[in-house]
Amino acid sequence: MTDTVRERADRLSAAKTIIRQAGAVALDYFERYDMLEVQSKRTAQDLFSEADTNVERLIRTAIAEQFPCDGLVGEEYGKQEGTSTWQWVIDPIDGTSCFLHGLPTWCVVIAVLENGVPVLGLTYDACRDHLYWAALGEGAWRNDARIRVHPRAVIADGLTAIGGSNAVYSAQLGGIIERLLAAGGSYMRNGSTALTLAHVAAGHYVGYFQPLLNSWDCLAGLLLVSEAGGVTKDFMADTGLYGRGDVFACAPQVATELEEIVGSTASPR
Template sequence: MTNYARERADRLAAGKTIILQAGAIALDYFKRYQALAVHSKGIGDLFSEADTSVESFIRTAIAEQFPQDGQMGEEHGASAGNSVYQWIIDPIDGTSCFLFGLPTWCVVIALLEDGVPVVGLTYDACQDQLYWASLGEGAYRNESKITVQTSAAIAGGLTAIGGSNSLYSVRVGAIIERLLAANGSYMRNGSTALTLAHVAAGHYIGYFQPLLNAWDCLAGLILVSEAGGVTNDFMVETGLKAKGDVFAAAPQVAAELAGIVGRVS
């Protein structure tokens, strides 16, 4: 085992433990969601003490074990490191669902190695299901290997389309119209990371949403890729500091779905 492989394996193991502990904290907040004070960073961008507390826990736990690594999270920004590793954290993806008592939220951690996503962790605390992947090693739900759906077509399969920004209302509306015209079924659960995990597990045949951040999608994109799916390269197209499109699909529908969402060059 090379040094990089050993270092990555150590971080994967630590990340699994940390995300499960963070999920337990988040779940405790969720059980009393009606009592949480809700704040806003902008229209439709809600957060509470649950988000900030869970991210603080994750960042502290990572720093204790890997103090040389960089970190970037939705709530507390970026902290520089001096190793090749950077952790990308979304303490609660699907915050609006969380704050209204819906169980479609998750805790998300991705790991970059020299700027390349190599580990993705998504914990559905309400279902006690940990989705995880490491580059070249496949994708898993808890300890069972998962793969994307390999037989369903657009017509007859479930396709998730996200969109929560008014800037993209016309674009997203047209996408849904084209999907329905192709006899597809439109789904949305409110959490990008959990949706991508469900694509990786074969529940949805594809997913598209514009205007997303790196912490929303990097873990989920590596899950889908390692499960045999087709994804866009968010780091090449958008990078860590901007918002961009997220595309993921089962291979047999990737070309058709790309046309529906307008990603065919």
């Protein structure tokens, strides 16, 4: 085993433990969601609570103890430079609005980059104890079972997820949904980008599109879809790690049709 392979395996093992520990803490907060103090960030739709900040702090502390030279990027506490070739990208609770309204469509998310390339992606659905994870070149998994995108479903008989929480894109998203319905598709939204991408990887949704997302929302899930045999847009090609960009992911047989429905905003690469 080479040093790089060993280092990746060590981080995967640690990430699985850390994300489950974080999920247990998040689940404890979720069970008393109506008692949490809620605050907003940029907009009234962008919410957070002490659950978000405390869970991210737990994850950061665990990573720093085991891999002190690695860099960190998180939704709540931003960037921490490292000196190694490894960088962790974390979202303590993806789907915070659902979380804060008592809906179980939220998750804890960790992606690990090596030399700027996503090589590990983990999404933990704590409410169902489903750990979705992928390692570059090794496939995608839910707990110990291999998962794959749907092999046959098309737009007309599958479920397609379309997300959006920014008013700038409201008219555009309306047009996308109108074209999807005209094509005979069904429109879904569960409120968590990472969990939606995991469901594309597992074959529940046939595809997913959402504009203006951050890296911590999607890098883990995009690796899941890719390793499950799906088609994805290279999120960082246009925006890098710190910009906001579009997420496009689907089963390969619907890529062309979904690209036409979405329009010029996104195309698979």
